[in-house]
Every structure is written in C-alpha cells, then in structure tokens.
Amino acid sequence: MQIKWSKEEDEFLIENYPHITKEQILEKINRSWGAIVKHANETLHIVRNGIFSQANVLKLLEETPIAYYYVGFLLADGHFNNLNGSNDLKLVLAEEDRQNLENFAKYVEFKKETKLYSKAEKREIVGNLCNAQDSYVVNFSDQINMPVLMKKFDISHIKTYVPPNLTWIREQNPDLYFCLWIGFIDGDGSISYNMNPDRSFRESCHIAINCHKSWENNFIEFEDFIYNYSNIKKHKRRKDPELNKRKNASLQLADMNLLIKIKQKIIDFGLYNVVMSRKWDIIKMDYEGERSRKTNFKIKTTTDMLKEGKNLKDISKFIGCTEDSITQIINRENLHSLKKFGRNYKTVR
Numbered sequence: 001m002q003i004k005w006s007k008e009e010d011e012f013l014i015e016n017y018p019h020i021t022k023e024q025i026l027e028k029i030n031r032s033w034g035a036i037v038k039h040a041n042e043t044l045h046i047v048r049n050g051i052f053s054q055a056n057v058l059k060l061l062e063e064t065p066i067a068y069y070y071v072g073f074l075l076a077d078g079h080f081n082n083l084n085g086s087n088d089l090k091l092v093l094a095e096e097d098r099q100n101l102e103n104f105a106k107y108v109e110f111k112k113e114t115k116l117y118s119k120a121e122k123r124e125i126v127g128n129l130c131n132a133q134d135s136y137v138v139n140f141s142d143q144i145n146m147p148v149l150m151k152k153f154d155i156s157h158i159k160t161y162v163p164p165n166l167t168w169i170r171e172q173n174p175d176l177y178f179c180l181w182i183g184f185i186d187g188d189g190s191i192s193y194n195m196n197p198d199r200s201f202r203e204s205c206h207i208a209i210n211c212h213k214s215w216e217n218n219f220i221e222f223e224d225f226i227y228n229y230s231n232i233k234k235h236k237r238r239k240d241p242e243l244n245k246r247k248n249a250s251l252q253l254a255d256m257n258l259l260i261k262i263k264q265k266i267i268d269f270g271l272y273n274v275v276m277s278r279k280w281d282i283i284k285m286d287y288e289g290e291r292s293r294k295t296n297f298k299i300k301t302t303t304d305m306l307k308e309g310k311n312l313k314d315i316s317k318f319i320g321c322t323e324d325s326i327t328q329i330i331n332r333e334n335l336h337s338l339k340k341f342g343r344n345y346k347t348v349r
Contacts, residue, residue: 003031005039013039017046018143045084047143055138056109057089057145061152065179065269068169070104071153072180075164076187080150080157088141094134096278100186101136103274110138163215170225175269178229181222182266182275185209191279194254205282206254207262216241216249223251230261259283302329306338 009029017025017040022033029036040046060067060074074080079090093101095116105114114136149155154164170177185191189209194202209219219241227234232255244250253259263283266272272280298319305315312323319326330336 005043010044013044014046017044041084041086047084047086047141054111054140055105055142057140057142057149059108060149061145063173063176065176065271066107066274068176068179069183069186069271069274070107071149072183072185073104073187074183075153075155075159075180076184076189078187080146080155080159082147082150082157086141087143087146088139089146090137090139092135092137095136097276098136100274100276101138105138108138108140110140114138160212161214163211163218166218167221170221174225174229177225178265179269179271181226182262182271186276186279189279191282193282203284203287204254204256205259206252207259208253209251210244210248213243213247213249216243219249219251223253226253226262227258230258230265232258232261256283256287260285260287298325299329299333302326303333303335303338306330306335 012028013025013036016028017036025036026033060071074089074091077091077093079092081088081090091101091104098114098116101114104110116134117137118134154166156162156164166177166180169180185207188211189207191205191207194204194206196202211219223234223241235255241249241251253262260283263280263285266275266280298321301319302315305318310318312326315326316323
C-alpha cells in the first residue's frame with residue numbers, strides 16, 4: 001500500500017528540493033529517491049536547479065565555431081524538453097557514430113560514462129526517440145542555463161515542426177552561421193556520390209537535407225548564404241530548395257567547387273576532427289570535373305604543340321576542335337610568347 005505524502009514532506013520538498021543535495025533530502029524523508037523525484041516532478045511540479053546538472057551547458061553558449069557546430073547538430077538530432085520545468089536535453093546516436101557522441105560528451109563535460117543501450121533500455125531513459133536497435137545516449141538537464149540556450153537560438157521543444165529563426169546569426173557573424181549549418185548537415189543531412197545512368201558511382205557528390213516543410217525558408221536562406229559566402233555563382237540549372245514529392249523541405253548542394261570550399265572552411269575552422277568524417281571524407285579536395293579535365297587537356301596540348309612550332313590547323317585537328325577555339329585558348333592563356341605558330345599566326349587576336 002502506497003503511503004500518503006504528508007503536508008510536512010511536501011513543504012520540505014517545496015522549500016529545499018531545488019537547492020540541497022540528494023543526501024540531505026534522504027536524511028529528512030524516509031522514502032526511495034525515485035519516489036521522491038516522481039512526487040516532486042509530477043505532483044509538486046518542482047525540479048532541481050542546474051548546479052546538479054550532469055553537463056556544462058555554458059559550453060554551448062560560447063561564441064566559438066565548435067559551440068555553434070554542436071548547436072546546429074542538436075537542432076537536427078537533439079531532443080529539447082522544457083515542459084513542466086524539466087529543461088533537459090537528450091542526444092541519441094547509433095553505434096557507428098559513437099565517437100561523435102563521445103566528442104560531444106567531452107566538449108560539454110558530461111559527467112557520466114557513455115554506454116551502449118539496447119532499444120528497451122534506451123526507451124526507459126529517453127523514450128522511443130529513434131528506431132536504432134542499439135544506441136549511445138547523452139542526457140542531462142540544467143534548470144538555469146538550458147532556458148537561456150533555447151531562448152538564444154529560438155529552439156522549440158517541437159523544433160521539427162517549428163524551426164528557429166537563425167537570420168540574426170547570419171547577419172551578426174557569418175562564420176558562426178556557417179558552423180551551425182555544418183552541424184545541422186551532420187545531424188540531418190547526407191553526403192552521397194552521384195551516379196551514372198548505369199548505376200556506377202561518379203567521383204562527384206552532393207549534399208542533401210530533407211526536413212519538415214516548415215524548414216523550407218531556412219533552407220532558402222542558407223542556400224543563398226552559402227553561395228555568397230563561398231564566392232560562387234549558382235548555376236541556373238541548380239534547383240532551389242523546394243518541397244519534394246513527400247511535401248518535405250528539400251535542399252540539394254551539388255556544385256563540387258562549392259562542396260570543396262565548404263570542406264576547406266571546415267578545415268580552416270579546426271572542425272574536421274569533430275565533424276562526421278564518414279560523410280565529409282566523400283568530398284575529394286583534388287576533384288577535377290570532366291569539363292575541367294577537357295579544358296586542361298586542351299591548354300596543355302596547345303602549349304606543347306605551339307612550342308613544337310605547330311600551326312592552328314595542326315593543333316585543332318589533333319585536339320578535335322575549331323581553330324577559333326585554339327585562338328581563344330592562346331589569347332586567354334597568353335601564349336603569344338611561345339614559338340611562332342606557322343601560317344595561321346595572324347589569326348590570333
């Protein structure tokens with residue numbers, strides 16, 4: 001039979017539960033700690049203050065690339081709860097991403113040891129938040145600093161359907177805005193090789209993010225930002241962020257020059273040992289597209305043949321293009337100082 005809680009017990013908890021230690025509470029109330037916590041949270045609606053948090057939430061409030069990266073990652077994969085004064089945060093990752101979870105735990109100075117939870121064990125801690133059979137979990141609360149974090153980044157406990165307004169970050173500090181979105185890509189995005197019609201893989205790849213339709217404006221804002229930030233003009237054939245067939249917001253970044261610049265920025269900010277390498281390793285920094293290979297071949301061949309004294313007709317025939325194309329290469333690459341071109345030298349303008 002459950003023993004009814006006395007008025008004195010309730011008054012003691014209301015006055016002291018948020019502030020004193022677990023041991024001090026157990027000295028005064030002869031009940032199990034689980035029963036005390038349940039009664040305090042569900043009946044009295046009181047919670048313990050952030051001094052008892054198992055992590056340092058202040059790390060996520062720093063104005064640094066790594067702090068904004070992790071905020072972006074949590075916007076994608078984290079679970080925020082500020083209902084009934086709980087103010088807790090949970091991050092659940094599959095076994096293959098354990099190192100990334102360990103990196104996060106170390107950054108926020110998580111005081112518990114991370115371990116692998118079965119699906120049943122995980123449900124007891126964080127509920128049915130993901131379908132992975134085995135997962136690693138970091139969960140903690142902070143009654144003081146978690147509300148500050150959620151207010152700063154406009155984070156809703158239903159962020160999947162109510163995305164934050166991040167425009168202020170883009171306007172105040174583009175570098176940190178960039179880092180936040182890299183974290184978001186790691187959490188909710190994918191980086192995949194492009195495929196040929198015969199289903200073989202190309203050397204090129206693309207970044208894709210698909211979220212609830214409410215994220216469409218955020219995607220539009222980020223895409224406009226990333227092209228300008230990387231000083232690359234978007235090709236007219238590239239699709240704008242849009243709602244896909246499933247009515248989800250979809251963003252595709254497939255320009256390899258853009259992806260290479262994004263990866264270089266990640267390296268420049270010192271984040272490459274933090275990001276999900278299984279994704280970003282796909283982007284090859286020495287990638288050279290088919291068009292670039294053809295252009296470089298034409299330039300090298302033209303240069304070599306000019307040095308050998310070949311004329312425009314010989315060069316164009318060997319390469320398989322018009323003499324006007326060779327003329328444009330000579331002018332663009334400033335190859336006039338090489339050996340004479342033969343009879344067609346006068347056609348170079």
